[in-house]
Amino acid sequence: MPQKPVEIVVYGADQLCPSCVHLPSSKETFEWLEAAISRKYTNQPYTITYVDIYNPPNEDDKSRFAERVIDEDMFYPVVLLEGNIVGEGSPRLKTIFAEMEKFGYQSAN
Incomplete structure (x- = not known):
């Protein structure tokens, strides 16, 4: 079991990023991620939040990072796990799961 619940923050916008035309929206990616994580790590606490970059x-840390996404022309959605970027544009579940397992999360299946 995890030592403490990790914080996952998905930064995105209603409009698609110009380089992400054929990808799902940031909000769709957030919902997909939330469902996938809850299926994989059943009954293991974590928080997942969606932040509109515009x-x-x-909250200082979230508004500062939202500005950074815009200023650095990052491909959104950008996924942060405990403050580290673990996905950008088209986040990979495998990468996010591997990062969560470093914090003690164990697959339910």
Whole structure:
């Protein structure tokens, strides 16, 4: 079991990023990720949050990173796990799962 719940933050926007035309929207990716993680790590606590880069919450770290996504022309959605970028544009479940397992998460299946 994980030592403490990890925080996963998905940064994106309603409009698709110009280089991501054939990919799902940021919100769709967030929902897909949330479902996949909850299936894989049943009954293991974590938080997953969606942040609109053009309308970030009034939290310094989240609004600063949202600005960075825009300023650096990152491919969104950008997925952060405990503050580290683990996916950009088209995040890979395998990469995100591997990162979660470093924190003690164990596959339910």
